[in-house]
Amino acid sequence: MSGSALLAEEKPGGGGKEARTRRSRPVLALGLLAALAVLLLAVVASLAIGSGDVPFSDVLPGVLDPDLTVKGQLVIQEVRIPRTVAGLLAGAALGLAGTVMQGVARNPLADPQLLGINAGASVAVVCSITLLGFTVATQFIWFGFLGALLAALLVYGVGSLGREGATPVKLALAGAATSAVLTSVTSAILLQDRGSYDQFRFWQLGALTARSSEVLWQVSPFILVGAVLALALGPQLNALSLGDDLARGLGQRVGAARMVSALAVVLLCGAATVVAGPIGFVGLAVPHAARLITGPDYRWVLPYSMVLAPVMLLVADIIGRVIAPPGEVQVGVITAAVGCVPFIWLVRRRKLVEL
Amino acid sequence: MTAYEKNETQDDNERRGPVVAEHTLEARDVRLGYGDREIVPGLSVTVPPGRITVIVGPNACGKSTLLRAMARLLAPSAGAVLLNGRSIQEMPTKEVAAVLGILPQSPTAPEGITVSDLVGRGRYPHQGFFRRWSAEDDEAVAQALLSTDVLELADRPVDELSGGQRQRVWIAMALAQRTDILLLDEPTTFLDASHQLDVLDLLTDLNRERGVTMVAVLHDLNLACRYADHMIAMKDGRILAEGRPADIVTEELVGEVFGMRCSVIEDPASATPMVVPLGRHHVKGPAA
Numbered sequence: 001m002s003g004s005a006l007l008a009e010e011k012p013g014g015g016g017k018e019a020r021t022r023r024s025r026p027v028l029a030l031g032l033l034a035a036l037a038v039l040l041l042a043v044v045a046s047l048a049i050g051s052g053d054v055p056f057s058d059v060l061p062g063v064l065d066p067d068l069t070v071k072g073q074l075v076i077q078e079v080r081i082p083r084t085v086a087g088l089l090a091g092a093a094l095g096l097a098g099t100v101m102q103g104v105a106r107n108p109l110a111d112p113q114l115l116g117i118n119a120g121a122s123v124a125v126v127c128s129i130t131l132l133g134f135t136v137a138t139q140f141i142w143f144g145f146l147g148a149l150l151a152a153l154l155v156y157g158v159g160s161l162g163r164e165g166a167t168p169v170k171l172a173l174a175g176a177a178t179s180a181v182l183t184s185v186t187s188a189i190l191l192q193d194r195g196s197y198d199q200f201r202f203w204q205l206g207a208l209t210a211r212s213s214e215v216l217w218q219v220s221p222f223i224l225v226g227a228v229l230a231l232a233l234g235p236q237l238n239a240l241s242l243g244d245d246l247a248r249g250l251g252q253r254v255g256a257a258r259m260v261s262a263l264a265v266v267l268l269c270g271a272a273t274v275v276a277g278p279i280g281f282v283g284l285a286v287p288h289a290a291r292l293i294t295g296p297d298y299r300w301v302l303p304y305s306m307v308l309a310p311v312m313l314l315v316a317d318i319i320g321r322v323i324a325p326p327g328e329v330q331v332g333v334i335t336a337a338v339g340c341v342p343f344i345w346l347v348r349r350r351k352l353v354e355l
Numbered sequence: 356m357t358a359y360e361k362n363e364t365q366d367d368n369e370r371r372g373p374v375v376a377e378h379t380l381e382a383r384d385v386r387l388g389y390g391d392r393e394i395v396p397g398l399s400v401t402v403p404p405g406r407i408t409v410i411v412g413p414n415a416c417g418k419s420t421l422l423r424a425m426a427r428l429l430a431p432s433a434g435a436v437l438l439n440g441r442s443i444q445e446m447p448t449k450e451v452a453a454v455l456g457i458l459p460q461s462p463t464a465p466e467g468i469t470v471s472d473l474v475g476r477g478r479y480p481h482q483g484f485f486r487r488w489s490a491e492d493d494e495a496v497a498q499a500l501l502s503t504d505v506l507e508l509a510d511r512p513v514d515e516l517s518g519g520q521r522q523r524v525w526i527a528m529a530l531a532q533r534t535d536i537l538l539l540d541e542p543t544t545f546l547d548a549s550h551q552l553d554v555l556d557l558l559t560d561l562n563r564e565r566g567v568t569m570v571a572v573l574h575d576l577n578l579a580c581r582y583a584d585h586m587i588a589m590k591d592g593r594i595l596a597e598g599r600p601a602d603i604v605t606e607e608l609v610g611e612v613f614g615m616r617c618s619v620i621e622d623p624a625s626a627t628p629m630v631v632p633l634g635r636h637h638v639k640g641p642a643a
Contacts, residue, residue, distance in 0.1 A: 239479050245428050245459040250532065251452025251480035296465040297472065 028300050031293060035307040042314040046084040047076060050321045051328060054080075079209075085216050086208040086275050087314040087331075091282060093223050093272035095309025096230040097265045098283025099290070099302050103237035104261045105171055108288070112269045113280035115175030119182035120151020121273035126186050130193055138218055145222075145270035152266055154178055183278070206279035206332025208317050219271045226267030227306065233261055234299030241296065279332045281339025282309050312338075378454050378535045378568070379404055380425060384434035387420050387592075394420045395592040397434065402536075402585075407562050407569045409579040412589035413613050418572045419460065419540050421589070425570065426457040426538045452480035456534035458525055460541045460572075464513040470524050471509040474499050477531030499530040503557060519550030526557060537561075539571040543578070551575065555582045576613075580604055580627045588612050604628040 048059045054072040061067065062076025094112060101110035101117075112118045124147025128140040155178050159171035236257040239247040247254050272279070290304035316334040323329055380402040387395035395417045402408055402425070410418040423429040425436050427443045435442040443451055456477075464473055477499065478492045500506040503523045508516065513524060522542060529537055542558070543551040555578060561567050573579040579586060580600040587597045590612045596603040609617045609630055622629035 235479065235482065238476060241465040242476060243459065243462055245423075245426075245457065246462055248428055248448065249426060249452065249455075249457035249459070250477070251449035253448055291467070295472070296468045 028294060032300075032303055032307065035304060035311070039307050039311050039314075042311045042318075043084055043088070045318055046087060046314045047080050049318050050075075050080060051326060052079065082211065082213045082216060083208045083317070084314065085213070086211055087317055088310045089216060089220060089223050090208070090272040090276035090279060091310025091313035092227060092306045093268040093275075094279060094283040094313070095286045095290075095305035095307075096227055096302060097268040097272070098309075099287040099298070099305040100230050100233060100237065100261050100265055100268075101283070102287050103233070103241060103298055103301075104258060104265075106241060106243075107171060109172050109284070110175075111280070111284035112265070112272070113278060114172065114179065114284060116151045116155050116178035116182060117148050117265065117269040118273050118278035118280070119179045119186070120147040120149075120154075121145070121270045122278040123147055123182045123186045123189075124150070125274060126189050130189055141215075141218060141222070141271070141274045144274040145266060148266045148270035148273065151178060151182065152262060205330045206277035206335070207330040208276050208313070209328075211275055216275065219275055222267050222271040226264045226271065229260060229264035230268065231302050231306070233257070233264065234297075234302055236260070237298035237302075241298070276313075277332060279313070279335055281335045282313055285339045286312055377404070378439055380436070380438055380455070380536055380568070380570075382421065382425060382431075382434070382436050385421075385424055385431040385436060386433040387417065387424050387429060387431050389429075393432075393592070395424075398592065398594060399434075400587060400594060400597070402568060402570055404568050405562075405566045406584035407559065407571070407582060408585040408587060409583035410570065410572045410587045410589060411574075411576060411579050411612070416589045416612075417592040418587075418589050420592075422538055422540050422570065422572055426455065427451060428457070428459075449480050452532065452534070454534055455536045455538065456529045456532040457538045458529045458540065458542060461544060462525055464521075466514065468513055469509070470505060470511055470513055470516070470527075471496060471500065473513055473524060474527045474531050477528040480532060495531050495533055499527040502530065502561065503527040518545055519547070519553060522546060522550070522554055523557065526554070530561065535566070536568045536570070539569065541572050541574060543573065543575065551578060558582070576604075576609070576630045577622065580629065581622060581625045600628050604630065 044059070047063065048054070048056055052072075052075040054062075054075050058070060058072030059076060062070075062073035063081065066073045066077045068074045068077065097112050097117075098110070101112065101115060102108060104110075105115075121144040124143040125140050128134045128143040134140045134143070155171065155175045158174040158178070162170070236252060239250050239252045240254065240257060242250070244254055247257075286309040287301060287305045290301045290308055294300035294304055313331065313335065316338055317331040319338075320329040320331050320334045323334075382398060382400050384397055384399055385395060386393060386397050394415075398421065400421070410422065412418045420429065424431055425443075427436065427448070430444050435444065437443065438446065438451060438455060443455075475488075475492070475496050478488075478495060481492065481495075482488070497506075500509055503526050505520060505523050505527055508520060508524070513521060516524065526539075526542070529539075537558075539558070543554050546554065558569055558571065559582060562569055573582075583600050585597065586600045586603060588595050588603065588608060595612055596608055604619060606617055606619050609615060609619070616633040618631045618633065619628050620631060621627075
């Protein structure tokens, strides 16, 4: 103990540590405000930029007090606001879901797309529309949740086979396989039905344009509940990230934390898929970007992901609107194209194999 | 071999610290295993409070399994682990976590986490949904950093530390939890000789100064003999002997437990038993 006694004389009271934590919290809070400001800019850009001819002077009136006889304000009201809200909802949901999944699975590759959850929701919704004939969102939204849940159970079940349980590698393999199968089922169903193919094409790739504002209203309570659950999971994910044994040793009910996490993920992924189809890479890349800013504390990673993911989605959508005039490129294509860069960077980084 | 004498009684009282531990931990007739594979076929043991208990035994003898059961990480298929007389599996897990801390074998830290943040996570059981970080938490973390001698590393990422530093940080995390009982699964694995001593000295300090009850699984028999107040020797899921190392460590026991010929002499530094292994080569003269 002589070493530490000596140290105590050198650094009384551990003041250095306190000073550090007190500084970093306001910094992170300010950073979150800055991220919100960036999100606001993205929202404005999403309202102002697009293929339709809308002068910038129409944007603000078009949102606040629309005069629907003015064409620009009509476009804002009918097209761009739903599209932007869809981006906000789907983005926040995917960012949070990806963060929760990475935390629970302790796997940097966990993502609603890679683990097959979005594909599950997508195939269930497509089945309910084409095979069962549901047309109203209030009906097929439940199929979205059901599909997400079944895919999650399937992936977790297959990934848990064998003695060591659900290792990250097995989960990722099971997820990739499930995702591939379900995506091809979706394609097969859609190709059968050439008439509706164009209309439903976004169920394969993801787009922000396809949903009416009623759907958005119906989905938003689910996203709200999922977001509240996910944001409250910060301390649990922090404990889980030390490993199951330590989390239990620290007094966490690991099974209960997993259940709540799964519930949040199914709600968020199901709802996000109903809004925008199966969009990939947002749930994967954004939590890593957030972690670069915040460090590994999930109480901060979660809110940052919730704010940054819609930024990425909206920016991708804006790029898709202007990149190939007069047509548009679906947002799912852009996120995959943009998202593969951080993905490769991530794979090339150290430690991935051990995880 | 008669060189070793039991001359420790007086010294032994001295090395035992002030007993402040009030909590008791015992396993009663526990059967333990994974799936169909039974590893411990019924075993009872009581952990002496305020002492350092070391479990030794060959690989796969069930020592880590027993430790996991005592840490409630593994539910016994029969029998019970009792903390203060209550079944540990039936207690609220946070209540257990306020009394009993664990350090698993080679834990992994989240990527990029700093030392002080990792140690701060040891405060989890003391935080509720509405009770957030407090001055008491700050103090517990600072003291844990101080007593494990890692205060100057507080802002460094754990990934960048050496093995010895990292192990001290993990022990600091367990200390920040402020429990009266600490269970450690091979806390000296992967450490070089001097860092093994550092860690065991640190655990002894904590035991003597705060009366923390320690239970550790160790591989190094001689360090176990030196640092244990109470030793448990296991083989094939059974306890073959338990007691003070000076009382139980004999050539016969080591032969029985590890299947290894040896001679037991007195450790010149600590006057505890010292096991000198005898292999087929490099043994002078006819074997003892």
